[in-house]
Amino acid sequence: MNTPPAIAATSVARPPLKSLDDALAQLLAHAAPLAGAQTVSTFDADGRVLAESVVSALQVPPEDNSSMDGYAVRSADVMQACAELRVSQRIAAGAAGVALEPGTVARIFTGAPIPAHADAVVMQEDCEILENKPGFVHIAAQPRLGQWIRRAGEDVMRGSMVLSKGERLTPAAIGLAASIGMNQLLVARKPRVALFSTGDELVMPGDVPPAEMRPGAIYNSNRFFLRAILLRMGCEVNDFGIVPDQREATLEALRSASASSDLILTSGGVSVGEEDHIKPAVQQLGSLDLWQIAIKPGKPFAYGKVGQAHFIGLPGNPVSSFVTFLVLVRPFLLKLQGATDVTPRPVAMTAHFDWPRADKRREFLRVRRNGSGGLDLFANQSSGVLTSAVWGDGIVDNPAGKSIQRGDVVQFIPFSEVI
Structure with a gap:
């Protein structure tokens, strides 16, 4: 009797997990900076990315000025402590003095310009007004040459580049721009992000009291923290709410979002379950790559295109979604804005x-x-x-x-x- 040959068991080998560095490099390769820029008030530029470098048309400070309340002196007139000198003028911030006469001092205040021929400032704590000698002051400390003087241009030189194209503006950078007279700045356009939540198990806080939650239902937390981070990154967020687990509803939401967005962002719904419609819907309308990334938390990740819009699908677990956004989506969004520094510094x-x-x-x-x-x-x-x-x-x-x-x-x- 002939026995049938043994049938060898076959299995489909899973592709190896992709390293985070490789995944990030591939993702950033798709992130061409967005076309267009806009001019905004310097007041409103916090967190925006500069679309052109900022060059100073002046020097800061514009002239030598005092960094202390006190008395501007000729150091040669105060060769030793206990000098008594006449106060020949008073110079406040915003005012201009005259050349300092030999043997005299100028009462001066913080930010006031140093008069010609003065080469040091003695702070007022080291001086005493002489009651028995009106108009004179007692200098109790011998000054060093250049003491308490801020030199012209020591902060910014005329013609120097103070902020670089691709730099993300901080409050200090905004202040620096204002210090050289910039009341407006040219910045990259805000990325337009469509935010999706998928899953019939999701419930919005406020719609159902905790005591009345049905079995299997959960409150939608990912929608809240993803929207908050997107807004902090300067994105325009179009929140599409919770999309029902239905193929046609998913297709319609993706079509609508792709027409008006630079990025469509979802969490969950890209697995192979029968109720996970995001994956086949994206594939029907565009293209989709599913990556298994060698990180914990946050292994599943999807990138694709729907029309001209980028698509990114994050894991559904909240911490996985949170971490994956920080290490992958955040650099992607910064690159879209033309930022030169997109990865964090540990x-x-x-x-x-x-x-x-x-x-x-x-x-x-x-x-x-x-x-x-x-x-x-x-x-x-x-x-x-x-x-x-x-x-x-x-x-x-x-x-x-x-x-x-x-x-x-x-x-x-x-x-x-x-x-």
């Missing part, structure tokens, strides 16, 4: 905790700085525990396969650096 700090469970993936651990100059670890590092991102003030970027012992130096990224 700080070397000491771990005041043990993390013996080395993972095959690169980990982002939620931590908090303590009063001893080190980092404490949140006890529960689950991807569903959003409490960890509230308790913590940053994340440790821990390489794959690396355990941590108390006292080790780790790479800390404060949330203030990325949010």
